[in-house]
Every structure is written in structure tokens, then in C-alpha cells.
Amino acid sequence: MNPSKVIVITGASRGIGASTALEAARRGLGVILTYNTHPDAARAVVGQIESLGGRAVALPLDVGAVQTFPGFRADVERALAATWNTSGLDGLVNNAGHGLFQAIESVTEAQFDGLFNVHLKGPFFLTQALLPLLQSGSAIVNLTSATTRIATAGVAPYASFKGGLQVLTRYMAKEFGERGIRVNSVSPGPIRTDLGGGLNEEFEALLSSQTALGRVGEPQEVARVIASLLTEDGGWINAQDIEVSGGYVV
Numbered sequence: 662m663n664p665s666k667v668i669v670i671t672g673a674s675r676g677i678g679a680s681t682a683l684e685a686a687r688r689g690l691g692v693i694l695t696y697n698t699h700p701d702a703a704r705a706v707v708g709q710i711e712s713l714g715g716r717a718v719a720l721p722l723d724v725g726a727v728q729t730f731p732g733f734r735a736d737v738e739r740a741l742a743a744t745w746n747t748s749g750l751d752g753l754v755n756n757a758g759h760g761l762f763q764a765i766e767s768v769t770e771a772q773f774d775g776l777f778n779v780h781l782k783g784p785f786f787l788t789q790a791l792l793p794l795l796q797s798g799s800a801i802v803n804l805t806s807a808t809t810r811i812a813t814a815g816v817a818p819y820a821s822f823k824g825g826l827q828v829l830t831r832y833m834a835k836e837f838g839e840r841g842i843r844v845n846s847v848s849p850g851p852i853r854t855d856l857g858g859g860l861n862e863e864f865e866a867l868l869s870s871q872t873a874l875g876r877v878g879e880p881q882e883v884a885r886v887i888a889s890l891l892t893e894d895g896g897w898i899n900a901q902d903i904e905v906s907g908g909y910v911v
Contacts, residue, residue: 665689666689666690666691666751666752667690667691667692667693667741667745667747667749667750667751667752668685668690668691668692668693668750668751668752668753668754668891669693669694669695669737669750669752669753669754669791670682670685670692670693670694670695670753670754670756671695671722671724671754671755671756671757671787672695672696672697672724672756672757672758673692673694673695673696673703673706673754673756674694674696674697674699674700674702674703674706674719675699675702675854675855676852676854676855676856676880677756677804677849677852677854677880677883677884677887678694678754678756678757679694679702679706679880680880680881680883680884681754681756681883681884681887681888682694682706682710682717683706683709683710683713683881683884684881684884684885684887684888685752685887685888685891686710686713686715686717687713687715687888688888688891688892689715690715690751690752690888690891690892691715691716691717691744691745692710692715692716692717692718693717693718693719693720693737693740693741694706694707694717694718694719694720695719695720695721695722695724695733695757696719696720696721696722697721697722697723697724697757700719700721703719704719706719707719716744716745718740718744720733720736720737720740722757724755724757724758724778724779724783724784724787725775725778725779725782725783726778727778727782727783727786727787730786730787730790731790733787733790734790734791734794737750737791737794738794741794748794749794749795749796750791750794750795750796750799751795751796751798751799751800751891752795752799752800752801752802752891753787753788753791753795753799753800753801753802754801754802754804754887754891755783755784755787755788755801755802755803755804755826756804757779757783758779758780758804758856759775759776759779759856760816760819760856761776761816761818761819762815762816763815764814764815765817768817768818772818773818776818776819776822777818777822780819780822780823780825780826781822781825781826781829784803784826784829785829788801788833792837795837795840795842797840797841797842798841798842799841799842799843800842800843800844800845800890800891800895801833801837801842801843801844801845802844802845802846802847802887802890802891803826803827803829803830803833803844803845803846803847804826804846804847804848804849804887805823805824805826805827805830805846805847805848805902806819806820806823806848806849807848807849807850807851807904807906807909808820808823809823809824809827809848810848810904810910811909811910823848826846827846827848827902830844830845830846830900830902831844831900834899834900835900838899843890843895843896843898843899844899844900845890845895845898845899845900845901845902845903846901846902846903847883847886847887847890847902847903847904847905848902848903848904848905848906849878849883849904849905849906850872850877850878850904850905850906850907850909851865851868851869851871851872851877851878851906851909852877852878852879852880852882852883853865853877853878853879853880854880860877865877868909871909871910872906872907872908872909872910873907873908873909873911874907874908876907877907878905878906878907882905883905886903886905890903
């Protein structure tokens with residue numbers, strides 16, 4: 662396999678990001694995946710992609726550190742040239758993030774700022790930094806959350822910034838459309854990942870009871886939707902938020 666298109670996926674060492682990297686590779690895309698604190702896990706994802714006959718590169722990135730983005734863009738340019746002999750990107754998935762389960766009354770300013778930097782400020786300025794590399798026909802997918810639709814006590818800052826990212830998605834689609842770049846957001850419902858500490862049996866049972874299909878989702882079920890938006894399957898989908906939740910609180 663010799664991918665002609667290359668995408669960047671942030672936070673792809675595990676969870677939905679890792680599953681998306683694998684799904685994209687299965688569809689013939691080259692993958693630049695980023696990690697922050699789990700380099701070994703990121704290298705393992707690269708190994709899995711290579712076992713499929715694909716090509717992938719893992720690069721370090723802290724999405725909450727905007728000042729590092731020019732250096733990251735230079736790293737991406739080097740990876741594109743060295744691994745794929747190209748200078749352009751064909752997609753960006755703003756996936757990296759972390760959760761916080763805490764009542765509004767006890768959230769600190771540092772926690773608030775940390776969530777803001779990763780979930781809204783980071784995607785804004787990372788997209789800005791990589792925009793010159795994105796070619797006509799590219800696709801951007803921003804990972805948001807079903808918590809923007811369903812108010813869930815304990816996740817107010819997280820959900821607020823994900824809501825902001827949904828709005829930003831529409832503005833990106835409006836501004837980037839003249840360059841032929843599509844922008845959508847994907848909002849997962851309850852998914853079996855370790856975001857925010859993961860799911861215990863009691864919490865999973867509660868979430869399953871609130872979902873029309875009677876269970877929580879798996880990362881690959883979200884990944885397949887993201888991957889479709891990065892390919893021609895999603896070629897006429899733009900400026901949309903797609904909830905992938907199995908019918909969560911219908």
C-alpha cells in the first residue's frame with residue numbers, strides 16, 4: 662500500500678484516536694498520529710498500521726501548548742517529505758483531550774483553563790497552524806461530545822468547550838469552503854474508553870439503560886464514522902455535527 666493521502670490525528674495513542682488511525686489506514690490513508698504522555702502506546706499503533714501494509718508516523722504534541730505548534734508544523738512537514746514524498750496534508754482530526762468529572766462549585770481556575778486549552782483553544786490554533794498544509798479536498802473532523810446536548814452534572818467545563826468547538830466547526834466550514842475543505846464534528850455518546858477515568862460496572866449499566874440500543878459504544882464504532890468523513894464517502898457532508906451514540910437519551 663502506498664497512500665496518496667495523509668492525515669493528522671491528535672491524541673491517537675489510545676481510545677477513539679487510536680481506533681481512528683487504524684480505520685484510516687485500512688482505507689488507504691497515511692497517518693501522522695500524535696501522543697502526549699504515552700509514546701510506547703503510540704509506537705504500538707504505528708506498528709499495527711504497518712502490519713496492515715500502511716504507513717504511519719508518531720509525533721509528540723501537547724495540544725494545550727499553543728507555543729509549540731510552529732515546531733510541530735515543521736515536524737509534520739519533515740514527516741510528509743521523508744515518509745510520503747509529499748508536502749501537503751489531506752485531513753486533520755482534532756481528537757486529543759481529557760475529561761474532568763467535578764461539580765461547578767469545586768472546579769478550579771487551573772482545571773478550567775486546562776480543559777479550555779485542550780478542547781477549544783488548542784484545536785483552533787492547531788488548525789490555523791496546519792491550514793497552509795491542507796490541500797483542496799481535505800477534510801477536518803473535530804471531536805465534540807453528546808454532553809453538549811444532554812446536560813450531565815459534573816462535566817460543565819468540558820461540555821461547554823465541546824459546545825464551542827461545535828460552533829467553531831460551522832465557522833471553519835464557512836471560511837474554508839472556498840478552498841474546498843470540508844469541516845464536520847463528531848459527537849460520541851457513552852463510549853468504552855478511559856476518558857475521565859473510564860467506566861465502572863454501575864456507571865456503564867446506567868448509561869446503557871439511557872441508550873436506545875441498550876449498551877455503551879466501542880471506540881471503533883466512532884472511528885468508522887470519522888474515517889468515512891475523511892474519505893469520498895463523506896464528500897458532500899459539510900458543517901454538520903454527527904452524534905454517534907446508539908440513541909443516547911432519545
